[in-house]
Amino acid sequence: MSVELTGAEITIRCLQEEGVQCIFGYPGGAVLFIYDELFKQDKVRHILVRHEQAAIHAADGYARSSNHVGVALVTSGPGVTNAVTGIATAYMDSIPMVVISGQVPTNAIGLDAFQEVDTVGITRPCVKHNFLVKDINELAVTIKKAFYIASTGRPGPVLVDIPKDVSQQKVKFEYPDKVSMRSYNPVTKGHTRQIRKAAELILSAKRPMIYAGGGVILSNAAPQLTELTQLLNFPCTNTLMGLGGYPATDRQSLGMLGMHGTYEANMAMQYCDVLVAVGARFDDRVIGNPKHFFNENRKIIHIDIDPSSISKRVKVDIPIVGDVLDVLKELIKLLKESKEKPDQGALKEWWKQIDLWRERDCLKFDRDSKIIKPQRVIETLFDVTKGDAFITSDVGQHQMWAAQFYKFDKPRRWINSGGLGTMGFGMPAAMGVQLANPKGKVACITGEASIQMCIQELSTCKQYKLPLKIINLNNRYMGMVRQWQEFFHGNRYAESYMNALPDFVKLAESYGHVGMKIEQPGDVEGALKEAFKRKDQLVFLDFITDQTENVFPMVPGGKGLSEMILV
Amino acid sequence: MENEAGALSRVAGLFSARGYNIESLSVAPTEDPTLSRMTIVTVGSDEVVEQVTKQLNKLIEVVKIIDLNDGSHIERELMLVKVRATGSADREEIKRLTEIFRGCIIDVTDKSYTIELTGTSSKLDAFLEAVERSAVLETVRTGASGIGRGEWTLKV
Numbered sequence: 001m002s003v004e005l006t007g008a009e010i011t012i013r014c015l016q017e018e019g020v021q022c023i024f025g026y027p028g029g030a031v032l033f034i035y036d037e038l039f040k041q042d043k044v045r046h047i048l049v050r051h052e053q054a055a056i057h058a059a060d061g062y063a064r065s066s067n068h069v070g071v072a073l074v075t076s077g078p079g080v081t082n083a084v085t086g087i088a089t090a091y092m093d094s095i096p097m098v099v100i101s102g103q104v105p106t107n108a109i110g111l112d113a114f115q116e117v118d119t120v121g122i123t124r125p126c127v128k129h130n131f132l133v134k135d136i137n138e139l140a141v142t143i144k145k146a147f148y149i150a151s152t153g154r155p156g157p158v159l160v161d162i163p164k165d166v167s168q169q170k171v172k173f174e175y176p177d178k179v180s181m182r183s184y185n186p187v188t189k190g191h192t193r194q195i196r197k198a199a200e201l202i203l204s205a206k207r208p209m210i211y212a213g214g215g216v217i218l219s220n221a222a223p224q225l226t227e228l229t230q231l232l233n234f235p236c237t238n239t240l241m242g243l244g245g246y247p248a249t250d251r252q253s254l255g256m257l258g259m260h261g262t263y264e265a266n267m268a269m270q271y272c273d274v275l276v277a278v279g280a281r282f283d284d285r286v287i288g289n290p291k292h293f294f295n296e297n298r299k300i301i302h303i304d305i306d307p308s309s310i311s312k313r314v315k316v317d318i319p320i321v322g323d324v325l326d327v328l329k330e331l332i333k334l335l336k337e338s339k340e341k342p343d344q345g346a347l348k349e350w351w352k353q354i355d356l357w358r359e360r361d362c363l364k365f366d367r368d369s370k371i372i373k374p375q376r377v378i379e380t381l382f383d384v385t386k387g388d389a390f391i392t393s394d395v396g397q398h399q400m401w402a403a404q405f406y407k408f409d410k411p412r413r414w415i416n417s418g419g420l421g422t423m424g425f426g427m428p429a430a431m432g433v434q435l436a437n438p439k440g441k442v443a444c445i446t447g448e449a450s451i452q453m454c455i456q457e458l459s460t461c462k463q464y465k466l467p468l469k470i471i472n473l474n475n476r477y478m479g480m481v482r483q484w485q486e487f488f489h490g491n492r493y494a495e496s497y498m499n500a501l502p503d504f505v506k507l508a509e510s511y512g513h514v515g516m517k518i519e520q521p522g523d524v525e526g527a528l529k530e531a532f533k534r535k536d537q538l539v540f541l542d543f544i545t546d547q548t549e550n551v552f553p554m555v556p557g558g559k560g561l562s563e564m565i566l567v
Numbered sequence: 568m569e570n571e572a573g574a575l576s577r578v579a580g581l582f583s584a585r586g587y588n589i590e591s592l593s594v595a596p597t598e599d600p601t602l603s604r605m606t607i608v609t610v611g612s613d614e615v616v617e618q619v620t621k622q623l624n625k626l627i628e629v630v631k632i633i634d635l636n637d638g639s640h641i642e643r644e645l646m647l648v649k650v651r652a653t654g655s656a657d658r659e660e661i662k663r664l665t666e667i668f669r670g671c672i673i674d675v676t677d678k679s680y681t682i683e684l685t686g687t688s689s690k691l692d693a694f695l696e697a698v699e700r701s702a703v704l705e706t707v708r709t710g711a712s713g714i715g716r717g718e719w720t721l722k723v
Binding site: 120121124125129132149181182183184306307308311312 | 576
């Protein structure tokens, strides 16, 4: 091929070569040539958001729900700085993403040009890698590398910064089939001897526990996790990021663990004798105080693709670096070949203990309340959608209730900002989910505080006819902040009250959507059913909920897993 | 590591972002101009050093990393020091000290000497201790460069 293409054409051609069908973005001066090329083709669909943060969250939701690399396109300067929150969100949750940003022309870089920021510098700590393409000859191979790095190993966002003049220059286009980089060779297969040792330890367990995180979802290993758990008849808990990795409605699921995990999951985590950690990283919200965690003796097997996740917060006995999918397959094979089985009598006793913990019924709430209980809304949502919806959430109490009360049986159905905890994530992420799953039921569980952080996207939803169901649990407080203030700051509700809220029904209507306000517990189910009947419309459901409800159980900051505050 | 623009700032940024100590850092291209070699001196418990190593390894441009303390190694640092040297007694004394420390005087004025000194960081410290403090006008040090002993080599 001897035809010369401009940098802008090359950029779009690269996306086509990568099989990208949908990107999210917002035009501006530095990316005008790229937008011009987008305009001239119809293979890559562009979704115009209303704020760059939303472009990244949407690409993120697209990636999480579909297992494709999410792609976003933003302009230089404020386009990039607006995108940073989204990029950091994706980075913390290891989401494969490529962000293409425009930059001022190479001869203007460093001169404080209009809409110039040091994009590579600003994003460096929150990307897996980033590039500034100063030479048109490097453009295609850089984009190839970006997709390769973003989607392999521990995934993450990669940013490619393209100066305006580079998008204008011409060069012969060749897209490499693959790239190899001497400095980047992610491991996949786990060490066989380590896996063998793990199998032996598993067979010796008397009080076993499987603790599975987001790595299971990212490596598409939910079937293998399920197989392993059921093969052994072990209890399994999932982290906030791992929900859906093991079917939540199954008896062997103990639900979520951690700060707002179930009593049974946290107790089993604390008192097990063999812990199998799969694609999880023992973070502060999961095990609480690590010192307290080590008050009890247990052996730990830790499977993770990222060596730096191993022995970071918790010393482990058998580390296995590798792709969760490969390692689990090998582990299952070894266990099936083995003639031994774990001590069944001990396992039976352990289950008896777990069932006793379960009887504590830690997620109970007042079902006869005259005010709408937020938990009830989620339970009803689960029933109405038959557990088969894609659920995104924002950040706060509603997020925890969603995680506790919507029982995820499948992976990639629960989309939330776990690591960074980004308010404003929910609706734009839901847009990405809906675009990746045009036929799927998509609901965004949010609160009146979070939803207002990206409320402008109601306009994007209108433009692309995205029939999201917005479940607004409106308690007129920043609920999680208020809860901490109640527990730890002497009921002094400093700035956590949301005064002067909009009329969400009218707001939704003004964007051309349907709004509903639900104030009575008896109306919850009907409203949800009605909303999901409207298959082609976005419905904003404003549930007026109990202002004083708290999320239980709760492991207070600095406390140990068995030191939960219970209802 | 890859000899690319921005690679150094990724390393430096990692140390500050994760709160690791950086005592010194020296870097220059190698005989293969596509590669740079960096020697970093850091302080921390075994766990911290393990994390530093793992996190550095995650940087895309880092090709290979070794902890020189895992084997025996040699390290050297270069220091240029400008000292006040007036009066023949002082000048003689400084020349003698420079010889003892196997340094050399590389610039001379009638009021000062500039001395080049190579060695371990503690040897350079010792020299500065030996010279009268008020005589030291200016120092510049490169930070340590390190290499393993014996025939073993760090190669890509």
